[in-house]
Amino acid sequence: MTETVLILGGGQAGAQAVLSLRQQGFAGRLVLVGSEPFLPYQRPPLSKAFLSGALPRERLLIKPEAFYRQADVECILDTPAVSLDAAERQLTLADDRQLGFDQLLLATGGRPRQLQCPGADHPRLHYLRTLDDVERLREHFLPGARLVVIGAGYIGLEAAAVAVKQGLKVQVLEAAPRVLARVTGAQVSEFFAGVHAEAGVEIHCNTGVVGIDGDPDTARVHTATGDVMEADLVLAGIGLLPNVELAEAAGIACDNGILVDDLARSSAPGVLAAGDCSNHPSVIYGRRLRLESVHNAIEQAKAAAATIAGKPRPYNQVPWFWSDQYDLKLQTAGLLEGHDRALVRGDPQSRSFAVFYLRDNRLLAVDAINRPAEFIAARTLIPAGGQLDPARLTDENVAPQQFA
Amino acid sequence: MIKVTYIEFNGTERTVEVEEGVSLMEAAVNNLVPGIDGDCGGMCACATCHVHVEAEWLDKLAPMEEQEDAMLNLAEGRDGSSRLTCQIQATPELDGIRVRTPIGQH
Incomplete structure (x- = not known):
């Protein structure tokens, strides 16, 4: 009997798993199920080149349609899954279809954390995760429009950079004392706050949002400090929640993501998970991590595919991330939690x-702003784990390749 | 349309027609050319679209930026003909260009 592998989730991890399974020689039936009406596409440009209009929709696809035909993949799009029976190895879709499987990869990603304040259903309040989200946002993303961004994370600041360049009036509200507080240190936060201010973005830190009201065409955003900001458009970028509900309901162990081992296996036999929805053990950092990044989605999906194909290869990589804002490329390698310097x-x-x-x-992480050589060096130095001479790291006469 | 030929390490050649302005990485991915992954989507951040450009075409390319130069240090078998295809845009001057995909990317 032919083996059936289901991949639930049509994002970066799902697309990579399809590719890697076929590359690893998996010859059985392969089904990709996605809840969006599109083949897997790249999400990073959504808050950058796609938002600005520089990149057309057709160029977002990770692989062209022909690839899925050639790889003999059944693609079921626009169809969420509603329940999973892990013991019987059966997945039920929203259209009542039942799909049996031998192995299932959960690549369900995440969804934007929603504002919880009164008025969070205002028609001009947007989130940014999917292609449809951006197309809706772009209807009012016009020169002269007033945009209030809630949350100064990567998504919020990338969108702010695009917006101010296109002539929108942009204000950013951040509840924490500094921008990018969740992902970087004080120096880089200060630098990006300065860059945005110079470009004409008004940033208000220590400023939470307590409510939104106003008529359907104008949102009035009320801050915890008592200010009211009128906006034609509000974008909330306040984090991602992993899509674990299906797994949880199936009795699969979850704790800030679907818990997997270094081979991407969940607590249920035959069920694996990869990407934003999963939580994996990191040998490098000695703790569990749930990462939201393209690199993690790709590499963990490769590990999952290797496990499914019977050629296990543990996943243990230094996480990395990037963000483009204006003429700046921020590249981060590693995770800075626990640093003392x-x-x-x-x-x-x-x-x-x-x-x-x-x-x-010992090096935990690097933020490199228009400094690719330092970023590259860090990706080797972090897992090596050796002690470094701080004086050499800051000496511009020492090339990054010579840090160790 | 600009003709681009990708040559696999085993000698297999594939010629594809590329629209001006599209990168040689995107063209390879869209035409299912093996050996060019483009994991990062063309951000010059992953070095999985490394090729060796045939000598006569090297000088016709726009010079490398610092980012590409640094990323190429991650690529296996880098030499003087190495470039990342995500950083090469198809232009009329490149019509007929030939690039070889390294064995490590297959």
């Missing part, structure tokens, strides 16, 4: 510098 290499004024996050002189 942050060393700046180069002058932030020059818009090209790196920050090294160390604990006991």
Whole structure:
């Protein structure tokens, strides 16, 4: 009997799993189920080049339609799954279809965390995760429009950068004391706050949102500090929630994501998980991680495919991330939690510098702003785990390849 | 349309027609050319679209930026002909260009 592998989730991890399974020689039946009406597409440009209109929709696809035909993949799009019977190995879709499987990869991703305040159903309030989200947002994303961004994370700041360049009036509200507080250190936060201010974005930190009202065409955003901001458009980028409900209801262990081992296997035999929805053990950091990144989606999906194909290859990589804002490319390698020192290499004024996050002189993470060589070096130095000489890291006469 | 020929390490050649302005990475992915992944979607961030450009075409390419140069250090078998295809846009001057995909990407 032919083996059936189902991939639930038509995002970056789902697309990669399809590709990797066929590359690994899996010859059985392969079904990709996605809840959106599109073949897997790239999400990173949604808050960048696609939002600005520089990249047309057709160029977002991760692989062309022909690829799925050639790889003999059954694609079921626009159809969420509603329940999973892990013991019987059966998945039920929203159209009542039942799909049996031998192995299932959950690549269900995440959804934007929703505002919980009164008025969170205002028609001009948007989130940014899917192609449809952006198309709706773009209807009012016009020069002169007033945009209030709630949350100064990657999504909020990337959108703010695109918006101000296109002539929108942009205000950003952040509940934390600094921008990008969840993902970077104080130096990089300060730098990006400065860059946005210079570009004409008004940033208000320590400013939570308590409610939204106003007529359907104008949102009035009320802040915790008592201000009211009128907006034609409100974008909330306040984090992602992993889509774990299906797994949880099926009795699969979840704790901030679907718990998997380093081979991407969940607690249910025959069920694996990869990407934003999963939570995996990291040998490098000695703890469990749930990552929201393209790199994690791709590499964990490769590991899952290897496990399914019977050629297991543990997943253990240094996480990395990037963000494009204006002329700046921020590349982050590693995770900075637990650092006891942050060393700046180069002058932030020059818009090209790196920050090294160390604990006991071992490298935990690097933020590199227009500094690719430092970023590349860090991806080797972090897993190597050796002690580094702080003086060399900040000495511009020492090339990044010579840090160790 | 600009003709681009991708040559696999085993000598298999594939010529595809590319619209001006599209990168050689995107063209490869869209035409199912093996050996060019483009994991990061063309952000010059992953080095999975490394090729060796045949000598006569090297000088016709726009010079490498710092980002590409740094990323190429991640690619296996980098040499003087190495480029990342996500950073090469198809232009009329490149009509007929030939690039070889490295064995490590297959």
